[in-house]
Amino acid sequence: MLVNFKQRKVYLWIGRNTNSDQVKIGNEVCQNINQHCFSMLSPLNSSKFSIQTVKQSYENLEFLEQFNESLSQTRSVIRHLTIYDAFDQECALFYLSSLSGEFTFKRLTSTYSSNEVINNFPFEQKQLYSVSQPAFFLVDNGQIIYVWQGHFPIENEDHKLTGSIKVRYSQEKKCALETALSYAHKKYQKKPIEVYLVHGGVEPNDFIQLFPEWTIDEEIKELQLQDGKKEGEMNAVREVLARICNLNNVYKLEDLKKKPLPDGINALIIETYLSDEEFEQVIGMSKKNFYLLPQWKQNKLKQSAGLF
Secondary structure, three states, X not given: OEEEOOOOEEEEEEOOOOOHHHHHHHHHHHHHHHHHOHHHHOOOOOOOOEEEEEEOOOOOHHHHOOOOOOHHHHHHHHHHHOOOOOOOOOOEEEEEEOOOOOOEEEEEOOOOOOOOOOXXXXXXXXXXXXXXXXXEEEEEOOOEEXXXXXXXXXXXXXXXXXXXXXXXXXXXXXXXXXXXHHHXXXXXXXXXXXXXXXXXXXXXXXXXXXXXXXXXXXXHHHHHHHOOOOOXXXXXXXXXXXXXXXXXXXXXXXXXXXXXXXXXXOHHHHXXXXXXXXXXXXXXXXXXXXXXXXXXXXXXXXXXXXXX
């Protein structure tokens, strides 16, 4: 809600992801404030404020001029908000863990969910940070899939990280990333979406905004920065998994076209098993540039090379 006291106007901006219930509440809030509050704020003028609804992607010049920024800057911000299509599903949260002795992929339920209304913020930050760390969660908002990777506990005299913990963590990370790709491939096969890895303590704003409230733990953030992580960093899961899986496994293109595939090959990231040189010859670009492409374009290039 944007208020211009001089012109006595209220602008109710409605984002593309806003459902009908939220629009109704927004209108009611504007009406109530107009009825009870504005007269107190400007007692010398008792006339009501006019209320104007502004829909995302249909902002007019009058609305844009309410901002202090230049029109080009304002339009840039508005365009950034229109990147994603409307949410048609509630955000889903999965806990990925091997603490029980086997790797599990468990969907968490929310007490704030309803069968009748889509809740844009069904989960809380504490659900990520309250479990044993380092932990892995998958967050799916229907537009992007995030794999959230927790932090290593702080080492001290009473708490030392053993070799077995680090080995379990490495194996768990590989399983979590492979699970995320398999989940995305099965659920969004017709319309592929991106899958990113984010790190606890230095989460990007796009991820943080999926939660109703968020508090940055400065101690965890500092640990992650010291470990080489970057604030707001997002890494394509395919690229991260490629580095993990391709340390000692390099295959020729003809071997990767055989049916069945050689043992141990993950078909979802089959291109990662090519050497860097053959990858550039086959795909036409480096692996780094390839993983910067949207998922559908990656799939198209892989299909042309016979790797899909």
